[in-house]
Amino acid sequence: MAALCRGRHRWKKTDCFHILTRALTGKHEYDLLVVGGGSGGLACSKEAAQLGQKVIVLDYVEPSVKGTKWGLGGTCVNVGCIPKKLMHQTALLGTAVKDAQKYGWNISGPVSHDWSTMADAIQNHVRSLNWGHRVQLQDKKVKYLNMKGSLLDEHTVKAVTKAGKETTLTAKNIVLATGGRPRYPTNIPGAMEHGITSDDIFWLKKSPGKTLVVGASYVALESAGFLTGLGLDATVMVRSIALRGFDQQMAGLVTDYMEAYGTRFAWNSLPKRVDKLSSGALQVTWVDTQTGAEQKDTFDSVLWAVGRAPETKALGLDKVGVQINEQTGKIVVREDESTSVPNIYAFGDIGEGRPELTPTAIQAGKLLARRLAGQGDELMNYDNVPTTVFTPLEYGCVGLSEEEAVRKFSKDGVEVYHAFFKPLEFTVAERDVSQCYLKVICERHRDQKILGLHFTGPNAGEVTQGFALGLQCGATYSHLQKTVGIHPTCAEEVTKVNITKRSGLDATVTGC
Template sequence: MAALCSKHRLKHLQHLCSFGFKIPRRNFAGKGKYDYDLVVIGGGSGGLACSKEAAQLGQKVAVLDYVEASVRGTTWGLGGTCVNVGCIPKKLMHQAALLGTAVKDAKKYGWKIPEPVSHDWATMSQAVQNHVKSLNWGHRVQLQDRKVKYLNMKGSLVDEHTIRGMNAKGKEMTVTARNVVIATGGRPKYPTHVPGALEFGISSDDLFWLKESPGKTLVVGASYVGLECAGFLTGIGLDTTVMVRSIALRGFDQQMSRLVTDYMEAYGTRFSWDAVPKKVEKLPSGLLQVTWTDTQSKQEHQDAFNTVLWAVGRAPETKTLNLKQVGVELNEDTGKVIVAADERTSMSNIFAIGDIAQGRPELTPTAIKAGKLLARRLAGHSKLLTPTNVFTPLEYGCVGLSEEEAERRCGKENVEVYHAFYKPLEFTVAERDAGQCYIKVVCEGHGDQRVLGLHFTGPNAGEVTQGFALGLQCGFTYAQLRDTVGIHPTCAEELTKINITKRSGLDATVTGC
């Protein structure tokens, strides 16, 4: 057999590794010019996925990860935003709120529950933090098992192949790598133009690590982060207000967004619409007095809170990486790294994945997928459909295009929207209002009516949407959805029964089973 060229030999060896063959690392290390085949800066979801996949393919890999304390001094361990101050603690606290609602429902189902029922923040917080710390440890063990070198150091670039690491004591070291992946993620923004914002406010980086209850809370911002936090704070019995400058859930389908906020208002969350914060002051009582302006009436308003939580967006962690100096191009407006379809930056051996990559969804699953694909030297990440879920009291799951985006791309006359209002069975005996439980399937208006987007508000929306995301990935049609047999009695089956179009003007309320 003719000898394989080095490029094809590498692919052949990687293919063998994928089937479990153990190939010595020297087959990948070339002439040993660099300390590592790959160095990843950032130990979040994308960085960890990339490093573990690369190591499994036989490459010599190191990960640098260091958490700068938040403005309020909060720090955490390995795993990035999702594990420490995002998806995981958020979902657990969301579950705490759902259990509170379940306790109320239980009375209607015959359970005798002594009054009063109350929630203890410290117990919940300790349990959540203990779980997060176990995940931190688990990630360190996984890196060790895969022989990935973990350096608890802040990384920056000296040149395209040299990385400087600095530990908490200021001690420095440098390593070299054939390829470098930047996966440092982002951190919450503060409105520095608002007096008192930095001094007295907190962010989501701090909320999940508070030892004591935040008490009466103002959440400034109506992104999914703001609404999720406000939702579980209300759910555990705290007086919570959301301050909204213009619209909620920008970038999501706005009809679905309104259903979510309407439900939250009925659920007990207060909303201050068309409001812009002006200043935050600390009163002698220790309360925080917030002054804001109504953008419509131009009037000023004030109220006092125990906690002010800023949820006004996130900024990429790129400022201290020395990227510009080594030739990595950044988007001047966002500060994010400009990447090609294969995650490559303007420097051929430097890649960026996750929240710091311009034009990529700021979502954990896409960062993980991008990291794995990059480690396998594959492209096409940008073509993936990305399902997502907002863990508000009434969950909102979606995949594909919003109604607005479908109409923008295809023209309103070429889009057909099927929809239905339904009542979850578990809401009936509990006598819960189901007015915001809604399904929308956005389709092409002609031919086989290929499904372009699917939107669902209701219990366990994420679990429902995940399954239908596969259908959308495979290009399923409305006819195929209609011909699918539903599992009875479930909320998900309502999608298989959907038959009323918006265009028809008929009542879309589901009656009967």
């Protein structure tokens, strides 16, 4: 151990003191040390504390390139799920106001939206959640430090304050749950200097105005969707396909609806540079990948939504030998969330091959805490995790996409039941229903086990959540047929679906 302290890492005397003391006594300051105060890290720490563990959480938010910073709670609370859903709701309310007139409501005068009023309300709600998380940790006797954490060995972490003050902490087990941050493209002049990301959009005090959203992930489409719904000019620049990794038929329905809704799309386009003009406007130059033609347009804001990078670089993983995937930067984890180094665990967005979803991180964190406390042995089940894309026409799904099912079972081994349906609430408002669609993907043979369910329509998340339970329980198409629907709802259409793609029959639902 003394040799280690004299080695290439050049440990400070205080670090060596903690390491040597722990080695000699076999005692640690904490049972569990969690690096990362996002949804997963908080869930893990609180669960462990309830099971009698002595727990500490380190969390520190590096400001975004544009200087945006926030409090405890991670991406979901501050710059993800929560503000995103509230801005989506704001946009839905705008559409509802238009629909209301068809239902007899007298709307006097022009309807307009004030960004600052919405932003203040949402940001105040987020701050209340930040405070709530701190109170919960205190109530559950979890120590919280607003400090950066990095590994010194399998039981030791160096914690550093904003001012640079260092502390060394030891724990029996260390959990890494630092999540990820949006990427900027590194090969486009002006991208970082003039662009923003999802780390910034939700904390803007003023409207972003005419906005170019670069990327076709769910983050890109959701952002462009609510901007359009707020009455702003929004364009999505797509290199190849939208919603990569999702069912591509459903992705097409989502983007078709968005185009009809008013969102512009620049398909097969690659940005080359962003320049700020003397007027203050941002001039974006891009290339059509099919024709090679160069195009330009000006925008008030450019939002980069081209993927996320795991927050692993500052964790000191190389010092202790934690294995990462060199291409993705994510930590290689086993099914029990353990890493290549004993007593060090990782889960959530930084885990290689793990879904980047808040609920999976929360569940994985709780189960890990129980295992580490010797109070359980259940592993996280990452199969059949439901999710929803909160675009203007919402898209919910659980299980396999049609492409995945065909790859796994062959085209002849899969039966797809589908339906185009008309939400009752769209009828009086005379809204376009051509993209309201659902499909249930089943094994064709044996008992026709349901492999995947996909739904585009109102309240897609609420619809999908209930059916996700069925997939967890091994539901079959026969189970679905025996389920009585609630009338009149969109969800009941799932229980009534009976036309197969293979048949070639018209899948449009008629009647009630």
